[in-house]
Amino acid sequence: MKNQLVLSIIAALVVGVSSSAMAQGSGGDQAQGTGRQQVMPTMPHRDWHEGQQVPSKYRHYNYQMADWKSHNLDAPKRGQQWLGVNGDYVLVSRSNWKIAKIVPGTE
Template sequence: MNTLVKVLVFSISTALVAAPAMAAPQDHQPNKAQTQFQHNKAPAPQNHQAQMNKHSAQPLQQHKPVAQKAVKPSHDWRAGQKVPSQFRGQRYNVDHMKHRKLTKPAKNEQWIKVNNDYVLTNVISHIILKVITG
């Protein structure tokens, strides 16, 4: 009987000590300081097995660069559409006299050049009137 009491007391005390450890939240997300450090250090090796998270047996995720889609006016833009505001600046304007294939723009019209393509636009409404591939 004495042994049975000892076993019960030992098992209950072990359960009470272990319960908070099991109930603690598992934090698998790196904190902000770790993320900043990882972005500032040298490029990581390509071996994914060598990069294991401290808290789990899962490999750390690699940050892949996001490729931005290049704007291709001849494919993406059509007559009647509006020119995006980022292409309305003076640096995109083209002098039609310097290019043989460009016609003289009428009043309130302007040629712009984006990725070697020429787009005739209305200066007031910013509507595309014509697209010529470069």
């Protein structure tokens, strides 16, 4: 009987502590100004330059564009590839990933 009473008390304390912690955590960070900061994505037409090497995270096939015609872009020369990054178009050399041309898509 004593064990059951002790377990009931412990369970009640755990539920009370966790619910009050959840209530504090739901908006506490925002009220104190310690919430997450939003990082702006890289904007190729502002941050990148011709001759510069494209960062490795943008060399993934998700950024490579095969439909350059539908975006009114010039045909890439042999060994070049168009990349679409944050609405901009970046023509790169596939051998060294250096930027040959940047076409802004958004302002």
